[in-house]
Amino acid sequence: MTTSKATTSANTFGGIGGNLPRPDGTLKVRGEFAYSSDLWLEDMLWGATLRSPHVRARILGIDLTEAIAMPGVHAVLTHDDVPGEKHYGLDRRDQPVLAVDQVRYQGEAVAIVAADHPETARRAAKAIKVSYEPLPPVVDPAWALDPASPPIHPGGNVVRRQPVRTGVFLDGPGAPPADVVVVGEYEVGMQDQAFLGPESGLAVPAEDGGVDLYIATQWLHVDRDQLAPCLGLPPELVRLTLAGVGGAFGAREDLSMQVHACMLALRTGRPVKIVYDRQESFFGHVHRHPARMRYEHGADADGRLVYVKAEILLDGGAYCSSSLAVVGNAASLGAGPYEVPNIHIDAYGVYTNNPPCGAMRGFGAVQACFGYESQMDRLAAACGLSPVEIRIRNAVSEGSRIATGQLVDTPAPLAEMLAELAAMPMPDLPAERPGPDLRDLPGGVSQTTRGEGVRHGVGYAVGLKNICYSEGFDDYSTARVRVELLGGKPHVLVHTAAAEVGQGLVTVLAQIARTELGVANVTVAPADTRVGSAGSSSASRQSYMTGGAVRAACAAVRDRLAAHGPAESLTEILALTGPIEETREYRHRPTFPMDPFTGQGDSHTQLALCVHRAVVAVDVELGLVKTVELAAVQDVGRILNPIALEGQIHGASAQGLGLALMEEIQMEGGRVLNPSFTDYLIPTILDMPPMRLSILEHPDPHAPYGLRGAGEPATLSSTPAIVAAVRNATGLELPRVPIRPEHIALT
Amino acid sequence: MAQRKMTVTVTVDGVRYEEEVEPRLLLVHLLRDRLGKTGTPIGCDTGNCGACTVMLDGRSAKSCSVLAVQADGSEILTVEGLASGDEWHPLQRAFHEEHALQCGYCTPGMIMASLDLLQVNPDPDDTEIREGLEGNLCRCTGYANIVRAVRRAAAESREVSGA
Numbered sequence: 024m025t026t027s028k029a030t031t032s033a034n035t036f037g038g039i040g041g042n043l044p045r046p047d048g049t050l051k052v053r054g055e056f057a058y059s060s061d062l063w064l065e066d067m068l069w070g071a072t073l074r075s076p077h078v079r080a081r082i083l084g085i086d087l088t089e090a091i092a093m094p095g096v097h098a099v100l101t102h103d104d105v106p107g108e109k110h111y112g113l114d115r116r117d118q119p120v121l122a123v124d125q126v127r128y129q130g131e132a133v134a135i136v137a138a139d140h141p142e143t144a145r146r147a148a149k150a151i152k153v154s155y156e157p158l159p160p161v162v163d164p165a166w167a168l169d170p171a172s173p174p175i176h177p178g179g180n181v182v183r184r185q186p187v188r189t190g191v192f193l194d195g196p197g198a199p200p201a202d203v204v205v206v207g208e209y210e211v212g213m214q215d216q217a218f219l220g221p222e223s224g225l226a227v228p229a230e231d232g233g234v235d236l237y238i239a240t241q242w243l244h245v246d247r248d249q250l251a252p253c254l255g256l257p258p259e260l261v262r263l264t265l266a267g268v269g270g271a272f273g274a275r276e277d278l279s280m281q282v283h284a285c286m287l288a289l290r291t292g293r294p295v296k297i298v299y300d301r302q303e304s305f306f307g308h309v310h311r312h313p314a315r316m317r318y319e320h321g322a323d324a325d326g327r328l329v330y331v332k333a334e335i336l337l338d339g340g341a342y343c344s345s346s347l348a349v350v351g352n353a354a355s356l357g358a359g360p361y362e363v364p365n366i367h368i369d370a371y372g373v374y375t376n377n378p379p380c381g382a383m384r385g386f387g388a389v390q391a392c393f394g395y396e397s398q399m400d401r402l403a404a405a406c407g408l409s410p411v412e413i414r415i416r417n418a419v420s421e422g423s424r425i426a427t428g429q430l431v432d433t434p435a436p437l438a439e440m441l442a443e444l445a446a447m448p449m450p451d452l453p454a455e456r457p458g459p460d461l462r463d464l465p466g467g468v469s470q471t472t473r474g475e476g477v478r479h480g481v482g483y484a485v486g487l488k489n490i491c492y493s494e495g496f497d498d499y500s501t502a503r504v505r506v507e508l509l510g511g512k513p514h515v516l517v518h519t520a521a522a523e524v525g526q527g528l529v530t531v532l533a534q535i536a537r538t539e540l541g542v543a544n545v546t547v548a549p550a551d552t553r554v555g556s557a558g559s560s561s562a563s564r565q566s567y568m569t570g571g572a573v574r575a576a577c578a579a580v581r582d583r584l585a586a587h588g589p590a591e592s593l594t595e596i597l598a599l600t601g602p603i604e605e606t607r608e609y610r611h612r613p614t615f616p617m618d619p620f621t622g623q624g625d626s627h628t629q630l631a632l633c634v635h636r637a638v639v640a641v642d643v644e645l646g647l648v649k650t651v652e653l654a655a656v657q658d659v660g661r662i663l664n665p666i667a668l669e670g671q672i673h674g675a676s677a678q679g680l681g682l683a684l685m686e687e688i689q690m691e692g693g694r695v696l697n698p699s700f701t702d703y704l705i706p707t708i709l710d711m712p713p714m715r716l717s718i719l720e721h722p723d724p725h726a727p728y729g730l731r732g733a734g735e736p737a738t739l740s741s742t743p744a745i746v747a748a749v750r751n752a753t754g755l756e757l758p759r760v761p762i763r764p765e766h767i768a769l770t
Numbered sequence: 771m772a773q774r775k776m777t778v779t780v781t782v783d784g785v786r787y788e789e790e791v792e793p794r795l796l797l798v799h800l801l802r803d804r805l806g807k808t809g810t811p812i813g814c815d816t817g818n819c820g821a822c823t824v825m826l827d828g829r830s831a832k833s834c835s836v837l838a839v840q841a842d843g844s845e846i847l848t849v850e851g852l853a854s855g856d857e858w859h860p861l862q863r864a865f866h867e868e869h870a871l872q873c874g875y876c877t878p879g880m881i882m883a884s885l886d887l888l889q890v891n892p893d894p895d896d897t898e899i900r901e902g903l904e905g906n907l908c909r910c911t912g913y914a915n916i917v918r919a920v921r922r923a924a925a926e927s928r929e930v931s932g933a
Binding site for chain 2: 042044045048053054055056057058061063218220268269270272300301302462524526527666667669670672673675676678699700701705707709711713
């Protein structure tokens with residue numbers, strides 16, 4: 024059920040504001056959409072990867088003899104065969120294409136094979152003999168903070184430390200006096216993006232000595248800019264085309280098999296396809312940073328925050344990936360969307376020998392949100408206030424400043440959102456008595472009781488997320504728009520490099536072009552590197568950035584058309600001029616670095632809010648949780664496509680539910696224990712409850728159409744709201760997510 | 771590594787195929803790698819995600835959990851054979867128009883599992899829809915629009931059949 028305060032009226036020809044169906048949906052419901060794993064060329068070879076079984080080890084030698092001798096094997100390559108730079112990486116080029124002298128995590132790629140059949144390739148990879156000398160790993164991120172821990176990379180194990188200091192904390196660590204002080208320590212487990220379509224791609228060698236790569240990714244140009252140096256090729260000889268993407272959620276921001284497939288294709292002169300299976304996928308991409316957090320909140324007797332102190336430790340694993348930016352987010356958003364006069368935050372990202380961690384939906388803000396929202400509930404209890412009231416009393420609004428000192432200069436109606444959420448009708452609760460319908464109980468029909476131990480609980484949480492890239496990054500997108508007559512009718516072609524990963528960008532870009540040009544017939548061309556960079560499909564930024572670029576290119580086309588006078592129709596003008604094409608780059612207003620000592624600075628371009636209410640049923644004897652309902656209020660500035668937007672909020676909420684109740688990559692000594700969908704659980708249709716949504720439109724005057732990025736915020740607030748509801752039902756502290764049955768039943 | 775080959779005869783989306791296969795070959799690999807039916811994707815390899823669900827002799831089956839030789843003599847319907855020419859099945863129309871998909875990787879399996887559900891129960895309520903689809907994972911949608919699409923397809927199918 025959704026109520027929308029939308030003032031946007033859906034127009035008749037498919038412009039912004041309407042419930043347009045996705046153009047790729049027609050192929051997707053017919054099984055005709057080509058995912059990267061479906062690509063096929065008659066003469067292609069199959070690639071396979073040999074990965075390290077060790078968490079940390081020195082490589083003493085690699086013997087390829089047996090693998091090379093196997094019939095059907097065309098190439099077996101190691102780091103010696105990397106044509107150019109041997110390392111790549113998003114924030115730092117610290118990750119080897121193939122392990123050089125040592126391996127730093129279990130699953131690190133050591134050698135690659137191309138063969139005429141995938142099974143031959145896998146057998147050949149197994150036949151490679153690597154001699155390892157295991158080394159003692161650093162798997163405890165707290166130890167990694169210690170300068171005495173063995174350095175995993177030159178320069179030590181601290182990737183980034185970002186302090187935030189405001190108010191009295193500019194003078195020292197001593198906290199100001201407060202009537203009420205609550206302290207809590209919290210932990211977030213390692214979550215996986217668990218997209219359904221595993222990593223895959225097809226590299227095709229070209230006659231000009233270059234390579235064409237068809238790949239499921241989030242950012243074609245940043246892939247190319249890491250690929251080309253590793254291949255020793257100029258960027259123009261490395262051409263990427265987006266293949267069908269089976270979900271992303273951050274896991275495709277880093278390279279996986281891109282360099283490997285291209286190396287094998289260039290070496291063999293044949294197209295090479297690599298498809299990971301699910302287990303390899305767990306080792307083939309970065310995960311969400313696990314976090315350990317200590318929070319201290321001080322408030323006056325009325326529950327108004329006096330200060331927040333926090334230490335946030337993020338485990339970045341073996342390579343940097345995007346840890347620098349994740350730490351920046353955890354620090355700058357670490358106090359949440361509250362007015363706090365005195366803030367003392369230290370956020371750290373460290374190297375360990377755990378799997379590398381990087382981008383996942385919510386990106387550093389998710390972990391901090393679980394910490395500060397758990398604290399707000401403690402504070403509410405200590406002050407004798409309701410969870411909603413404590414949040415309303417401290418809520419930011421337009422004119423407030425967040426932890427970085429940055430002014431909230433756009434609408435931020437958090438208090439109103441909370442009031443609306445609290446006023447939403449509650450779901451009908453199954454009776455708390457023996458003999459109810461088993462299907463309504465936690466555990467469903469697997470329940471072994473009659474529900475005697477079932478208790479209900481309600482929880483609230485809010486989340487604050489930055490939209491677009493922050494901290495001075497030159498964030499831009501490029502769009503090329505061409506208007507011409509096709510079959511005597513005006514037609515618009517929109518060409519960008521922006522990755523459609525499932526979020527619905529292609530729909531929105533076509534809607535924008537229709538609105539701007541008044542032409543119904545719009546095609547969005549396949550994304551590739553023949554047009555300038557669109558930036559990443561992450562940070563909830565593509566509607567804003569590539570939407571902004573399409574809008575700007577359309578305006579440029581309109582200007583050229585206008586030169587022909589208003590009297591003539593578009594068809595008449597185009598008949599005279601022929602095709603009109605314009606390319607534009609779009610940038611959001613600039614952001615600035617955080618001060619290295621105080622964290623102060625206008626580091627974000629846009630901030631977004633979401634609030635959740637969760638209602639749960641908990642079987643306190645069995646430790647099982649059923650989420651009965653999730654309700655959410657999110658402000659998106661301007662709704663471009665209501666049904667697609669709701670889908671984003673539903674999906675983001677589901678991933679937050681997963682983090683609250685089930686999703687964790689479990690490790691022992693740096694080894695992953697559950698790299699499969701049998702053992703790594705994501706929410707099923709029975710785990711995810713119906714949702715009640717209210718979507719608000721308070722425009723951001725700095726953004727195209729006033730829109731606010733919408734893909735991530737609901738991922739933040741859903742987790743702490745569910746945990747708060749379970750705490751409410753059980754009276755337990757539950758300082759760690761995901762909550763496991765034994766945290767409830769065996770305490 | 772040579773294995774004894776066996777001949778299997780299957781009808782897939784109305785077309786009869788005779789293939790020599792190794793006994794260990796999975797049905798999903800027969801469909802994808804031998805018959806080019808890539809509309810049926812592989813998501814997990816362990817029978818959990820349901821992306822590879824097809825109709826096997828009229829009931830839904832996860833094609834990663836069936837050997838090709840077990841399907842010998844069977845009639846198989848994949849998502850590619852669901853429409854009659856340009857006339858989409860009500861489930862296809864509903865999944866598209868109700869925005870019951872984002873990346874779409876789960877969609878073929880979701881639609882085929884829903885087809886089985888509606889065959890058994892032409893008028894399911896939301897709880898029954900959720901129970902019927904619990905073996906199919908979707909990572910994008912949070913499932914809300916999928917429930918709505920199946921409900922709508924059920925209503926449209928009942929109208930068509932005059933029920």
